[in-house]
Amino acid sequence: MLDRIRATFESYGFAPIETPSVEELEILLAKGETDKEIYTIERLQADEHSAGEARLGLHYDLTVPFARYVAQHFNDLVFPFKRYQMQRVWRGERPQAGRFREFTQCDIDVIGIDNLAVTFDAELAAVAMQALEAIGVSGVTLHISNRKILDGFLQGLGLEPAGRVSVIRAIDALHKVGADQTKAAICAVFPDHGDREAIAAKSVALASISETGVELVERVQALGIAHPVLESGLAELSQVMSHLRFLGASNIVADLSIARGFDYYTGTVYEGRFDDAPGFGSIVAGGRYDDLAGAFINKKLPGVGISIGFSRLFVKLLQDKAITHIRRSPADVLIVLPSEDRREIMLVTAQALRKRGFKVETYHAPQKVGKQLSYAEKKGIPFVWFPPFEDGQPHEVKDMASGAQAPAAIENWSPSP
Amino acid sequence: MLDRIRATFESYGFAPIETPSVEELEILLAKGETDKEIYTIERLQADEHSAGEARLGLHYDLTVPFARYVAQHFNDLVFPFKRYQMQRVWRGERPQAGRFREFTQCDIDVIGIDNLAVTFDAELAAVAMQALEAIGVSGVTLHISNRKILDGFLQGLGLEPAGRVSVIRAIDALHKVGADQTKAAICAVFPDHGDREAIAAKSVALASISETGVELVERVQALGIAHPVLESGLAELSQVMSHLRFLGASNIVADLSIARGFDYYTGTVYEGRFDDAPGFGSIVAGGRYDDLAGAFINKKLPGVGISIGFSRLFVKLLQDKAITHIRRSPADVLIVLPSEDRREIMLVTAQALRKRGFKVETYHAPQKVGKQLSYAEKKGIPFVWFPPFEDGQPHEVKDMASGAQAPAAIENWSPSP
Numbered sequence: 001m002l003d004r005i006r007a008t009f010e011s012y013g014f015a016p017i018e019t020p021s022v023e024e025l026e027i028l029l030a031k032g033e034t035d036k037e038i039y040t041i042e043r044l045q046a047d048e049h050s051a052g053e054a055r056l057g058l059h060y061d062l063t064v065p066f067a068r069y070v071a072q073h074f075n076d077l078v079f080p081f082k083r084y085q086m087q088r089v090w091r092g093e094r095p096q097a098g099r100f101r102e103f104t105q106c107d108i109d110v111i112g113i114d115n116l117a118v119t120f121d122a123e124l125a126a127v128a129m130q131a132l133e134a135i136g137v138s139g140v141t142l143h144i145s146n147r148k149i150l151d152g153f154l155q156g157l158g159l160e161p162a163g164r165v166s167v168i169r170a171i172d173a174l175h176k177v178g179a180d181q182t183k184a185a186i187c188a189v190f191p192d193h194g195d196r197e198a199i200a201a202k203s204v205a206l207a208s209i210s211e212t213g214v215e216l217v218e219r220v221q222a223l224g225i226a227h228p229v230l231e232s233g234l235a236e237l238s239q240v241m242s243h244l245r246f247l248g249a250s251n252i253v254a255d256l257s258i259a260r261g262f263d264y265y266t267g268t269v270y271e272g273r274f275d276d277a278p279g280f281g282s283i284v285a286g287g288r289y290d291d292l293a294g295a296f297i298n299k300k301l302p303g304v305g306i307s308i309g310f311s312r313l314f315v316k317l318l319q320d321k322a323i324t325h326i327r328r329s330p331a332d333v334l335i336v337l338p339s340e341d342r343r344e345i346m347l348v349t350a351q352a353l354r355k356r357g358f359k360v361e362t363y364h365a366p367q368k369v370g371k372q373l374s375y376a377e378k379k380g381i382p383f384v385w386f387p388p389f390e391d392g393q394p395h396e397v398k399d400m401a402s403g404a405q406a407p408a409a410i411e412n413w414s415p416s417p
Numbered sequence: 418m419l420d421r422i423r424a425t426f427e428s429y430g431f432a433p434i435e436t437p438s439v440e441e442l443e444i445l446l447a448k449g450e451t452d453k454e455i456y457t458i459e460r461l462q463a464d465e466h467s468a469g470e471a472r473l474g475l476h477y478d479l480t481v482p483f484a485r486y487v488a489q490h491f492n493d494l495v496f497p498f499k500r501y502q503m504q505r506v507w508r509g510e511r512p513q514a515g516r517f518r519e520f521t522q523c524d525i526d527v528i529g530i531d532n533l534a535v536t537f538d539a540e541l542a543a544v545a546m547q548a549l550e551a552i553g554v555s556g557v558t559l560h561i562s563n564r565k566i567l568d569g570f571l572q573g574l575g576l577e578p579a580g581r582v583s584v585i586r587a588i589d590a591l592h593k594v595g596a597d598q599t600k601a602a603i604c605a606v607f608p609d610h611g612d613r614e615a616i617a618a619k620s621v622a623l624a625s626i627s628e629t630g631v632e633l634v635e636r637v638q639a640l641g642i643a644h645p646v647l648e649s650g651l652a653e654l655s656q657v658m659s660h661l662r663f664l665g666a667s668n669i670v671a672d673l674s675i676a677r678g679f680d681y682y683t684g685t686v687y688e689g690r691f692d693d694a695p696g697f698g699s700i701v702a703g704g705r706y707d708d709l710a711g712a713f714i715n716k717k718l719p720g721v722g723i724s725i726g727f728s729r730l731f732v733k734l735l736q737d738k739a740i741t742h743i744r745r746s747p748a749d750v751l752i753v754l755p756s757e758d759r760r761e762i763m764l765v766t767a768q769a770l771r772k773r774g775f776k777v778e779t780y781h782a783p784q785k786v787g788k789q790l791s792y793a794e795k796k797g798i799p800f801v802w803f804p805p806f807e808d809g810q811p812h813e814v815k816d817m818a819s820g821a822q823a824p825a826a827i828e829n830w831s832p833s834p
Contacts, residue, residue, distance in 0.1 A: 010747040011771045011775075011776050012776075012777070012778065013747060013751075013776060013778030013798075015745060016747070021507075021519060022507075022518075025461075037460055037462060038461040039458045039459065040461050041459075043457075044442075044454065044457050044474065044509070045454060077745075078745050082778070088438060090438075090439075092461070102437050102438060102439055117782050119760075119781050243764070246761045246764040247764050247767075248765075328432060328494075328495050329495075329499070330430060330431070330432055331430035334430075343660070343663060344663045350664075351664060354428045354429075359429075360428065360429070360430065361429065361430030364536050364537060365534050365536075375495070381430075
């Protein structure tokens with residue numbers, strides 16, 4: 001599955017990077033206190049040569065190490081810089097269903113200097129969805145919005161920053177709690193505001209817009225609120241959606257209820273969820289940010305990133321029994337050793353088949369053929385190869401599924417005749 | 418490189434496993450005090466829910482986690498169990514040239530219940546050397562011995578266990594310090610022994626036997642020492658070498674100076690070194706052990722394992738400039754965006770080429786063609802694709818190496834005409 005995700009990332013020209021699992025604690029905390037629980041590491045037998053060494057921690061995401069990497073290698077990179085990174089990360093959370101303390105993330109990001117075309121925001125959405133398709137995941141919709149839409153709309157409604165943050169937080173729960181509860185939550189933000197009912201109604205009306213076609217702008221305009229930030233967000237989201245149509249992407253919807261991470265994301269935001277299990281939470285997430293590495297380098301590096309929560313996804317596929325059969329051996333073929341004097345021909349046959357690209361196990365001892373067949377069966381090896389028991393006889397291959405056995409030649413045998 | 422190693426491992430039917438980076442400290446220390454420096458981990462904001470949790474550490478090799486894994490999943494495994502594992506490991510050592518605190522190991526092991534055919538010892542050597550070949554590493558010789566040979570020979574000389582250990586330790590340095598110094602070291606072990614010169618001479622004579630042909634047994638017998646443990650070791654090593662000949666393996670030599678890890682290995686021992694840089698140390702190492710998981714399960718599980726020190730190998734290849742060219746993009750093709758109205762055809766062309774298996778970047782903005790070409794050049798993308806600037810014109814492709822540009826069709830273009 002990781003190979004297929006990787007191949008999809010590379011098919012769009014994303015370059016692989018890997019960073020150490022360990023960073024200096026100072027780097028991990030450079031963006032201020034994080035809500036992610038960090039694991040620190042220490043040598044069991046710390047001695048004098050550890051005095052004065054920096055405190056170290058395991059990375060809790062791939063974004064902070066990536067920011068450190070970009071700052072460190074800035075002069076060697078060509079921008080826009082497109083990278084992917086598939087590594088384990090660690091968070092000291094209480095483990096629970098679908099939440100791990102050690103798990104694998106698959107991240108792609110594009111970074112520009114000073115500015116970055118919004119078309120990359122579309123590309124990332126397409127790549128992420130194609131990666132899911134490549135590993136056979138269906139029933140996931142990627143919900144896209146642009147933070148400027150909700151924020152500009154609320155500015156158009158005359159709300160101050162603090163009020164906007166509270167409303168956005170309420171709307172973030174809309175798809176979980178429904179319209180009525182969300183409206184009530186918004187009203188509770190402004191107990192003394194005469195227009196609170198209207199604000200709540202308008203906000204929920206906006207956030208309820210979910211659009212795969214081209215009527216996005218019209219539907220928002222019909223709500224009668226205007227603000228330059230709103231216009232800008234709408235223009236960007238429209239451009240992303242039309243770019244996605246050109247790319248032939250599917251299962252992607254403009255969904256104005258998506259808010260995500262108030263302080264970090266500044267434009268496009270993504271959230272991919274299983275249609276039939278909204279409570280499972282997002283398995284794809286990300287967005288556009290103004291500056292990747294401000295804590296490490298005096299350059300403005302805007303970017304857009306999206307992350308596939310591989311481990312959570314894997315759990316869901318196991319739960320759904322979409323992953324069922326786990327082969328105990330990758331081998332295509334087991335070659336039988338009928339008697340000790342056939343060892344050379346067994347090994348020579350194996351090497352010849354490996355040269356042809358097959359994965360081949362050889363049996364280790366001249367035990368009863370029944371025992372050797374049973375080994376192949378238990379390991380799920382689909383074909384058993386019999387070298388000639390005596391010189392002059394042909395090789396034969398048994399198809400373990402059908403039971404059929406037929407003569408075969410090393411130079412042209414193939415699994416499906 | 419890791420992909421090729423993996424493909425080689427799988428071509429012999431080894432199954433992949435991965436274990437967590439983190440194990441309980443008790444597990445990591447189960448075999449008694451280790452000489453490897455362990456990193457422990459702790460949550461930065463430890464609170465009440467961490468009280469009573471087991472202390473955790475990062476694994477320092479892949480053998481201990483594998484032993485824990487086999488014990489835990491014993492009933493689900495089919496034996497002989499052949500697994501490979503390619504993961505990072507951590508050791509709190511002082512970093513120096515070719516030594517890292519975080520590095521990648523590639524391990525293969527075969528585990529049996531109660532007993533395990535010695536032919537697997539040959540298979541492992543062949544697989545490891547083929548993996549090196551698959552990643553273009555040359556100039557490495559795999560030295561194989563069997564610990565019983567040296568130990569049985571020294572028993573045949575009448576030495577007690579403590580003396581044997583000291584002699585073996587001295588012989589372990591033979592290939593570094595030479596015969597004279599090794600003899601002196603052995604003599605120093607038995608200051609009061611009348612035959613110490615003869616013991617030293619015989620031991621060094623044995624350890625100097627290095628044999629790729631079939632005369633191994635004769636050369637040892639010519640030294641005139643007999644002992645059942647010696648005979649057993651010689652029989653095993655001979656069988657391993659003849660199995661390797663059947664497999665067509667090369668650059669493998671029976672070398673009786675190889676001793677390695679006195680307490681752990683009990684039969685075959687391997688050590689792979691660069692011929693031209695013996696001081697660089699081993700990049701492949703391993704051997705046969707009596708019992709993998711005795712600390713965790715009441716079963717006798719003998720095994721044989723070999724490990725490729727991937728990170729050290731990588732450093733050597735960088736040093737030797739065997740790895741030089743690092744592409745900044747995996748893309749085969751960059752598609753130019755001549756003007757905004759060509760965006761759709763650019764994206765559609767990209768998707769069609771990706772479907773054909775090519776890795777394709779699209780340029781993000783209709784900037785000057787010279788700038789777009791320069792982007793391809795800086796990222797090392799070998800082909801630049803020009804969609805028709807106007808309808809009715811053909812697509813064209815420029816080969817960045819030769820500068821040649823020619824019409825091309827989406828459905829049958831290929832990089833090498």
